[in-house]
Amino acid sequence: MVENQALYKKIKNILDDAQNVLLLPHQNPDPDALGSALAMYEFLKKSGKNVKVFCKTGVPSRLHFLPNHTEVVSDPCIWKETPFDTIILFDSGDLFYAGVAEYIEELTSRPTIINIDHHASNKKFGDVNLLDISASSTAEVVYYFFHVNRFEINANMATNLIAGVIADTDNFTNAATNYFSLFVTGDLIKHGGKYKLVKEHLYRDKSVDILKLWGEILGRLQHHTTFDIVYTYISQDDMNRYDVTHEEISGFSNFMNNIQQGCATVFFKEKEDGSIRASLRTTLDHIDVSAIAKHFGGGGHKKACGFEIEGPIETAFERFFQELERQQIPWKSPVGE
Structure with missing residues (x-):
């Protein structure tokens, strides 16, 4: 986290100047990609930005419990309706994995692309690449972005980020679990995040x-x-x-x-x-x-x-x-x- 503080500040400055922002979880999104994007959506909306969330395949029904999931659109017309100056991708190794390479290629004006991820295999395709391979999840990286810049995290943001951490640590049972993932989740619960709600939907969902x-x-x-x-x-x-x-x-x-x-x-x-x-x-x-x-x-x-x-x-x-x-x-x- 410490070595990325300059990047957290750089992204803050980009977003301060941004007007129209597009957030992109990868296609067939998991809780980490979608939760990270939705937490950022709430933050940017509160900041007065015109912000949209696009996912090529829409939101899986099992993730309909996440706050603000109804804000996600899958209609590609959104790429032509708004001149986005900033695009943020979450949990995506490259633009093809995200399912948006063709849309970005067709844009008439080049937006600033911010790439936020925690996978070592990420191809660093962004103008700004915020990568932390020591983090349990992209949600943990987004949490650090809010924390370092002293942005307030509300209950909806916290719940979305908890979903990402829980999913990528397999409810704190796999190798991604460490002191930081547990600390981050504890702090998100402190901010109103609904850990029990997330666990019920992600782990008691089998017919x-x-x-x-x-x-x-x-x-x-x-x-x-x-x-x-x-x-x-x-x-x-x-x-x-x-x-x-x-x-x-x-x-x-x-x-x-x-x-x-x-x-x-x-x-x-x-x-x-x-x-x-x-x-x-x-x-x-x-x-x-x-x-x-x-x-x-x-x-x-x-x-x-x-x-x-x-x-x-x-x-x-x-x-x-x-x-x-x-x-x-x-x-x-x-x-x-």
């Missing part, structure tokens, strides 16, 4: 059908002994049979961290277009699954990341392990190094 589907996925678990990786998959047919959406099975990748065997896990998910999303997780300090993700064109954190691979789902993991066998990817370090 009987979803848990039955989880049972099928767990029944497919396999342990690749050569690489010591535990993996499983879900097909689009599975989704259709149980009439559930991809957002409703979110959390399964993190749940796989509870498996005792294996040094890492991979969850393969078939998308509607037939492509496969692979989510990698580990709890071990000497394992860097992001090195695997980067090799396949993805990214993320050392212990939690993802990438996409071509279908079909039935052979995706076979091709994944074949590629691991062919390439010397430095994803394991000697224990204790």
